[in-house]
Amino acid sequence: MALSPHAAEDVVARRPAPDRLRRRVAELLASAGVRLDGTAPTDLRVRDPRFFTEVLSRGSLGLGETYMDGAWETDDLDGLLTRLMRARLHERVHGLDAWWTVARATLLNMQSRRRARRVGRVHYDLGNDLFRAMLGERMVYSCGYWARAATLDEAQEAKLDLIARKLExxxxxxxxDIGCGWGEALKFMAERYGVSGVxxxxSKEQAALARELCRGLPVEIRLQDYRELDGRYDRVFSIGMFEHVGLRNYRRYFDTVRRCLAPDGLTLLHTIGSNVSVRATDPWIGRYIFPNSMLPSAAQITQAFEGLFVMEDWHGFGPDYDRTLQAWRANIERAWPSLPARYDERFRRMWRFYLAASMAVFRTRQAQLWQLVLSPDGVPGGYAAVR
Incomplete structure (x- = not known):
């Protein structure tokens, strides 16, 4: 939830008593169809009264942290968060952390070469055991393509094949492959389409496992920042990495792709997208899940590649991400008892909040999933879109 500047000043100036805070939260929740301490699956039950101060003063960061600490419960976490987002409470309850996040992103390049590596250490290096348990047979950490799929593994294979066909x-x-993860896309394309790749x-953990998974194939895995890339390739693609590039670096990304791509080549960008142009991510996501991340808008993407590429195809299938996230949640919930003790109860609650909040964002269509196909100078005779 987020608080307007006027409401924030009211909270600070008047220093209301706890019962006033409780009434304010109850009113906000009621506007979203949620009862405080109610009995419906999407109602919110408070276990620690510090919840009220935290959520009103710190917005989404306070909401997420108090859930991690067990200060509140609900029987349907993604359903509750969907109601809050649909009512756009995040636009009504801002914490100071949100303002500070935006200010830093405005003044600094939060995705510089030095800062960009932090997300590798904080998130992708958490442990291959965690991601193996969650992601399924193919360790693909991005939205599946469910048009003709019935299972997660089928949806991920369909997505990889879709990308291969779009790239011809x-x-x-x-x-x-810029941001290759555990190498599954390159592995699939080398086995099914007879290509070689880099x-x-x-992420050190990703690189190590990717090399193992791609052993024996004409695939090279590098621990390297995209800005350091060179060489010439027939095709360039990126799946779920652009969310870590940052507005200040979008042009640099597309300059790099253009430099590395053959004149008659194609490039595909698979990314989550925002309906509005922003400079920073949600404070809770930025602190606990993806440091220094941000979602690009359509305007920001097109402005960044203007003059460098011709748009050949733009394909959106954001609702498929909700179904992908539900499958990941089912996998990880089954696996919790067998995972190492370092994934303690607070970590589990953090991970549950992350997955549920992500479901809510896509379910309410506040985030999208886009695949763009670009060419340096336009495909002669036109590009035939693939679905």
């Missing part, structure tokens, strides 16, 4: 892959091509990641 052919045997002997050399491809570049993948780059800033």
């Amino acid at each position: 892959l052919a045997p002997g091509m050399k491809v570049l 993948g780059v990641t800033i």
Whole structure:
């Protein structure tokens, strides 16, 4: 939830008693169809009264942290968060942390080479055991394509094949995967389409497992920042990495792709997108899940590649991410008892909040999933869109 500046001043100036705070929270929740201490699955039950101060003074950061600490419960976390987002309470309850996050992103390049590596250490290096348990047979940490799929593994394979077909892959091509994760896309394309490739990641854990998974294939995995890339490739693609590039670096990203792509090549960008142009991410997501991340808007993306590429295709299937996240949650919930003790109860609650909040964002269509196909100078005769 988020508090307007006027309401924030009211809270600070008047220093209301706890019962006033409780009434204010109850009113906000009621506007979203949620009862405080009610019995419906999406109602919110408070276990620690500090919840009221935290959520009103710190917005979404306070909401997420108090859930992690067990200060409140609900029987339907993603359903509750969907109601809060649909009522746009995040626009009514801002914490100072949100203002500070935006201010820093405005003044600094939060995704510089030095800062960009932090998300690798904080998130992607958490442990391959965690991601193996959650992601399924194919360790693909991005939205599946469910148009004709019935299971997560089918949806992820369908997504990888969709990308390969959009790129018009052919045997002997050399491809570049920017933000290759655990190497599953390159592995799939080398096995199914006969290509060779290079993948780059800033996560040591990802690089180590990717090399293992791609052993015996014409695939090279590098621990490298995208800004350090060179060479020439027939095709360049990026799946779920652009969310870490940052507004100040979008042009640099597309300059790099143009430099590395053959004149008659194609590039595909698979990214989560925002309906509005912003400079920073939600404070809770930025602190606990993806440091220094931000979602690009359509305007920011197109402005960044203007003069460098021709738009050939723009495909959106954001609702598929809700279903992907539900499958990840089912997998990780089954796996919790067998995971190492370092994933303690607070971590589990953090992870549950992350997945549920992500479901709510896509369910309310406040975030999208886009695949863009670009060419340096336009495909002669036109590009045939693939679905």
